[in-house]
Amino acid sequence: MVTIISGTNRPSSNTLKVAKYYQNQLSKKGLETRLLDLQDLPPTLITTDLYGKKSEAFEKIQQLITATEKFLFVIPEYNGSFPGVLKTFIDTCAFPESFYDKKACLVGISSGKYGNIRGIDHFNGVCAYLHLNVMPLRIHISHIKTELDENQEFFKEDTLKFVGQQLEKFIAY
Ligand SMILES: Cc1cc2nc3c(=O)[nH]c(=O)nc-3n(C[C@H](O)[C@H](O)[C@H](O)COP(=O)(O)O)c2cc1C
Secondary structure (H helix, E strand, O other), X not given: OEEEEEOOOOOXXXXXXXXXXXXXXXXXXXXXXXXXXXXXXXXXXXXXXXXXXXXHHHHHHHHHHHHOOEEEEEEEOEOOXXXXXXXXXXXXXXXXXXXXXXXXXXXXXXXXXXXXXXXXXXXXXHHHHHOOEEOOOOEEEOOXXXXXXXXXXXXXXXXXXXXXXXXXXXXXX
């Protein structure tokens, strides 16, 4: 199973738009994926699911993660790093079986000019600890508000080229 993780729970996030874009493009290329939107985490997560306890709502998410062999994370830049809710989600997932020896592809986005380079590096360190093998081609999309058209699709030549390369490599990874 392949799962795309939209790495924030912020309502109306650009991250979710990009995650859906990747899902549609992968579907057009014949790869069906699941999409986990961190808005769907239980609102009580930090009291009901961290440190061994598991609610019924999170158990469904855990089953999805356990069944996934390949992940694609879309990760926004928040205060020069990846969002805290993404780390809380990772800390909630069962260790090591959730991510150990599996594969991941990383996409960074930001409204500023760095495309979450630093947050993707920080998250890459977490992946290394988890033995989650990150695909070498990581994409950084800066100025995200200028990147999506009215259909929430990328349209700039350079972006289409690099995202297209990443999609092909992800399918083959
Ligand atoms: C809590 C928070 C912190 C942010 N920090 C940064 C930042 O450090 N650098 C940056 O370029 N954009 C920053 N942004 C803007 C996001 O990159 C921007 O909202 C972009 O659309 C991706 O986030 P989104 O998926 O929540 O929309 C921040 C946004 C939030 C909500």
